[in-house]
Amino acid sequence: MLRSIYKFFNLHDGEDAKDKVLDNVTANITFKGANLWILACAIVIASVGLNVNSTAVIIGAMLISPLMGPIVGAGFALGTYDFDLLKKSGKNLLTATLVSLFVSFLYFLISPFKDAQSELLARTSPNIYDVIIAFFGGLVGVIAITRVEKGNPIPGVAIATALMPPLCTAGYGLAIGNISYFGGAIYLYLINCFFICISTFFIVKFLKYPKIKFVDKARESRITKTISVLIVVMLVPSFYLAYVLLEEKKFTQNIDKFIQNELVYKGYTLIYQKTQFNSRPKKLELAFLDKRFSVGELQELNQKMELYDIHNTDLLIRQDSSDLRKDILEEISKQNEYVNQKDITIQNLKNELKSFKLDEDKLLEELNILYPNLAPFSLGKQNVYINKDSSEYQYYLIHRNTLSAEEVESLNKWLSYKLPNNAINIVPLK
Incomplete structure (x- = not known):
């Protein structure tokens, strides 16, 4: 029974020769000549798709993009302890990234349409689903690469892992001078690269690809240690990142449940909401159209937050009678101070003019x-x-x-x- 189940899920069934797979992976790493031109054209197409908010155009760009090559190559290099392949993959991935950023930056710089469309904004804030998609998309991709019959998964992986749109969005952020957009998009791109590489590493190890053989034993030991450290450096932060993004997603979902059940369903009209997950303590800031909360009600709401698994979070409700009015009065005070200063300046100028005036x-x-x-x-x-x-x-x-x-x-x-x-x-x- 167990043997039948194992055979049913056996990845070695239909596997291509390991040497042939490695030759194919190595051949798809290099970015020069035709590959570089294809990448630049794909970036322009993806940028146009993001610019006009066309999902179909973005998908088309992802299908022709060769960006997966060096990332998969890095995963194979880590799995086989091939330091030369790792250096080559890293160098080509850096080249591809810089070229992509430059081309997208140039496009958005000269494009007359610079409004942030929904397709662009979707690539500026990574979440746990991006990690899941990158990891499992990478698994599918490397499994397909190791098959004799490559089949249909490869195009689907290119679409699912979505390496092109974050790079284009980063170029857009640079073109309009928005560092927040640039940082969020590059963050998403790096998440995709890391988890595709990690999933590739796992499959390479699972399929037992042989380690590269060295004549010099001392060099072999040194390279093995270096790559082992790199693997740990990649795995630990990546899993911690996945954990943080998962916690942020859970926090957001719990906040939404709390607001809906305890406030919105009771007829209170919410006009403002802001959450700060990365602050210590975390913060939830709300404002309502006409509802004023007493001190007792605020204490009760803070206690109910614990029931929704919302811990170490400050609830701040901006109310017409206190916080909002205070802000308005402060703004009026600033305006009055500005007006007074302006009056003093005018009077000083009048006095100066008067000193020059004759009878x-x-x-x-x-x-x-x-x-x-x-x-x-x-x-x-x-x-x-x-x-x-x-x-x-x-x-x-x-x-x-x-x-x-x-x-x-x-x-x-x-x-x-x-x-x-x-x-x-x-x-x-x-």
Whole structure:
């Protein structure tokens, strides 16, 4: 019975020759020539699909993308302790990633349509489902690669693991200067790469692919230790990441249940919701249209959160009578402070202008009576800088008519009497 079950699930049944599989994997690693052109074209197609929010176009780009090659190659290299293959896979994956980022960045930079569509936004926040898809998609892919009959799974794996869209979204984030979009998309891309590589490693080990043989035993020992460390470095953070994403998903689901059962179903209209999973303690911030909660009700809600497995979480409800009104009053206070500061500035400018202003009507009337031949003329006050540390105000009377020396002296004395403690300058304008 057990033998029949084992035979039913036996992965060695239909397996291709290991040497042939390794040759095929190695051949699909390199990114140069045709492979690089195909990748660049696939990136442009995927970017257009994300730009116009077309799922069909994005799927088409994923089908022609050769990005899986170096990731699967890295998994085989780890499983067979082939350090040269690992270096080659890493180098080509880095090349493919940089080329993809550059092409998508260039496309979105020149594209006139830069609105964030739903297909773009879906690639900016990884979750536990992305980990599951990448891991099991990678399993399917490597199982298909090791078969004599490759069959239909390969195209499906390319679509499911979705390596292209996160790279294009990262390029979009760079093009519009949104670091949050770029970081989230690169994070999702790395998750996909890690878990495809890990699933490949598991299958290679399960199918018992032989370790590469070295003539130099010391070098073999050194490489074996190095790759063993790399495997641990990849496995431990990856499983921790999967655990964190799973906990975040559970937290979000519990929050939604709590809000629906304890608040929305009771007729309270929710107008604002914000959760912070990564803060310590975690936070849930809510606001309602017209419901005001008493201190007792808030305490009761905090206790009920424990029933929904929501632990170490602060509940903050912004209410019209307190928090929201406080924010409004603070904003009004800021506006009043701004207005007051503006009034002070205006008054200072008025005072400064006043210091330059003359009692023009009376002075001009007397000038015209005493010196009828002076017009046309101008009279003004100017701040004259004597040196870097001192300055003084001086009056300038500029006229166009020719005055005798006696008239200039008389005019100077009269102005000095009218404008005491100020230097007087009478300037003829030729």
